[in-house]
Amino acid sequence: MDNILTLLVFFPAIAGLLGFVIEEKSMRVYGITVTVLEFFLSLWLWGIYDGANAGLQFVEFVPIIPSMGVNYYLGLDGISLFIVLMSTFMTMIGVISLSIKKNLKNMIISLLFLEMTMIGVFVSLDAIIFYLFWELSLVPMFYIIGAWGGPLRIYASIKFFLYTFTGSLVMLVGMLYVAYAYHDLTGVWSFALTDWYSVVFSVDAQMWLFAAFFVGFAIKVPMFPFHTWLPYAHGQAPTIGSVILAAVLLKMGTYGFVRFSLPMFPDAAVIWIEPIAVLSLIMIIYTAMVAYAQKDIKQVIAYSSVSHMGIIMLGIFAMNAEGITGSVFQMIAHGIVSGALFMLVGMIYDRRHTKMMDQFGGLASVMPKFALIFGVMLMSSVGLPLTMGFVGEFLVLIGFYHVSPMITILGGTSIILGAVYMLSLFKKSFFGPVTIEENRTLKDLNANEIWSLLPLVVLVIWLGVYPKPVLQPIDNSVHALLKFMDEKAVNEETKALIHVATKTKEAK
């Protein structure tokens, strides 16, 4: 199966095009079928992926503009594999749990296009193709927020679009510079990432380029102080929009750092550790506090996302396998957990048409199943061992401890502050007596909702108890990445800081 990645990228898009001729009333079944097939396709990809091979696999290479070195160049390694799997999985779950009635057909078509762009971003190995998918992903999400959102949806969607778009343009300039530099060096044009990796830039050039890419990625993550589009986007987006946004779109930013910034500019990355660590700390602590001040459940989860992305950023810049592997794992974990939390908020919103905490209280006695699943996700979100959330968070912190104990201690406060806002949310909405009459008659989760949440619960626990199948391939690729960075680095200090594992244990 040579073209499996192409199939994976374009199957949802083609199915989306065909969707235009499907009848509205069978659209739901159609959407579910397509996303389930897509998910099984990605599962199959995992099945045939060689976990022991750390390099890029399933590579496809078709020249598009040979004179400019623009190629249709796809491939994937342990780092992208699971993000792709998580994307197809969350899209599938999102479509299954879809409760929107209005313009369902257009919604599903938008989602299928969005799925194409997401997977495209994670498997592209050519900068132009990557950039295309990166920017294209804005369009369906722009529609989803703008057409199905809350009262402020136009403001929120435009803010989302323009903000991230501006950042991407700066990144594009950086990309063009790299391409020029490659041309200067070799006399040929190339946008292939693997070619770019071989260019050794001076430390000065690295600093500028790192900054250019940083702007693009940091807004997407979103890092403090570029995060303010996120609460609006989440606040106005329909449930499905928030789920995909939190689970997948944010990961594009952190993925970008791992795929572009680290291997291309290792020296600059090491020099940037401190400022990035400080920004990450602000993300972790400041947004955790802001999350605590929220009155709207969805806003708490939105701000908590920023806080968790801070942990992920910290891990990427730990410059050792513990931190980076943990970080990539945490991207998956956060995707699943925050996706589930947004779905849960959506379910209560469908029932009560409000997301304000003071409108609830005592839900645990009215909706015990809902409370149970919410509780599991909450515990994973605050990093309880034997749930997914712990593995990533722990590895990130232990990895970064090697770089700076002080920053790790401050970053570690996330386990306290996370518990503060999450438990206070849980207490306000689920505990206490039922004070509002309307809440007394709320229906607990129905079968469809349970079936769309149950896989998430199973995953959260399974990968918390036995993360090896996911950690191992990620770790192999991260190991290769670190070795590459270590060899490429110009500065001696960089080499000293990059910690390549000795890999003494039997490599399975």
Next chain:
Amino acid sequence: MENLIYIALFAPLVSSLFAGVFAMSPRATFVGVISSILLLVSFFASAQLAYFVYSTNAVIHTTMMPWIMAGDFFVEFGFVVDHISVTMMTVVTLVSTVVHIYSIGYMDHDKSFNRFFSYLSAFVFSMMVLVMSDNFLGLFIGWEGVGVCSWLLIGFWYHKPDVSRDENPSISPSWAANEAFIMNRVADLGMLIGIFILYWSVGSLKYDVVFATLPHLSETVLTTAALALFIGAMGKSAQFPLHTWLTDAMEGPTPVSALIHAATMVTAGVFLVIRANPLFAMTPEVSFFIAGLGTFVAFFAASMALVNRDLKRIIAFSTLSQLGYMFAAAGLGAYWIALFHLAAHAFFKALLFLGAGNVMHAMHDELDIFKMGGLKKYMRWTYIYMGVASLALAGIPVFAGFFSKDAIIETAFNEEAYVLWGMLVVTAGMTAFYSFRQVFLTFAGVPRYDTHHLHPHDMYRYVLIAMSPLALLAVFAGFFKEEFEAFVTHLLPSYHMSEHTHHLVGLLTVIVLGFAIGGIYLAYKKYYNGLKRDEKCENSFIYKLLVNQYYIPHFYEEFIAKPYTMISQKLWQEVDMKIVDAIVDAIAYFFYNSGDVTRRMQTGNLSHYLNWMAAGTAVLLLAAVLFA
């Protein structure tokens, strides 16, 4: 033997899942019965393992499967059954079994009966993981697991509303649950840091690897690691200043208080210090700090117990105080004595709590001992049980507490830590006083409750029978002190009193006993013949200070909780909205408005365009002249 390990470990998990299946169905007695049977199975497996370790002195090691791996980091689910863990396993499963059976009676009328057993068994499972793991991260799983179960069980009656602190010092079960969880998390961060330090200096988290490498580590690493781990222990074992959650945790059902907040979970911190004794033995400053803090907490908690009126809170303070004793012993290097007191305390304190549960059951959840009295007529067995437990707690000879607590006090003397010794002796007297103040106010004298509406009666017979093993152990456990010492010192460093102390042992015992008996006598004089309120005393500053727990909960409320909420609010409304986001919008509006303004150039009038062209040419020419 491996099978036995897994049976001991997983029987509680099976029990929890089984009860969990029925969590949302109506109350069913068989759920409680089957849970109890599964716990009994776990106990038998643990006891058999204990016998095996006792008879062969072999240590059983087993690895279930790998867990986390990244870079050089590698941790497995590994379990070790040695002298320390098997002692803990036996104690934990024994008390748990009794508490499970007890709960069938106690939770009889609760509609969430099934859910209760699910949580309770899940707790036992976590506790077993905590004590059986062969590495620090495995211990941390159990550590956090018991934390969550404690959160679930403290907040078990989550439907109760928040009330003011004056009405109920714990505000509400859900408030107390959150407080416990968050305060423990503060300490857990310390524990994690300790784990990080050990990992980066040793390269492994397995106990035996870590302990074997310790002699090669620098003093700074050892001290910081020991201190960080101890901060973790301070949270779980509710040592000052992280102690306020424990008394608030009394909002949970009484069997929970007996099992989690007296016998097992809160001793996890002591267990950690005992388990990591090679580390603490190499860091004398940290160890002495532990001993000092332990002694202080012993005294500090006992002082608050003197004046409290709440049946359960008195016992909670007493638990705090006894945990202080254990830390004092461990900090002074007498690890086996600490472990012995831990076990003995588990038996008599659980018994005391279960007795208190009987009283609450009879008094329709009344907790104020000033509104009780004269219950011995109706609740003879409970009276005997609580009396025995209190005698053990007070350290009266033949009862278990005498052997364990006396040894701790002797250790302090032996280490020439005379200040600690003095405080521990005085605390022993206070312990005796508040224990019997409680017993007499509850059972002796005349009824102070409404005798028309309340007709107290003793607990179901099977519940009373189920409590008997604890009572027997509270009486007889002390006699096995020497066997216990011989058993655990295979692994733990032995501790011997010096020649000097040996000579004085008689005198020392008499002093401690004098204080204990004096305390009981004082309580007898004051309270046996009924309650006489002493207005002057109750209005004094010291009394108020003690009743308000030295105002520490108020302090936390005013100086941590409230400012945190206020700063959070400000950060959101003032910083995030009015600065960070406003700048973004301002930039956007700048472009928008500048476009809006310059749009006026596009008038469609040709002569305007010509003017602009001329102006533009002039500017460009000027620029060319200036920069050429």
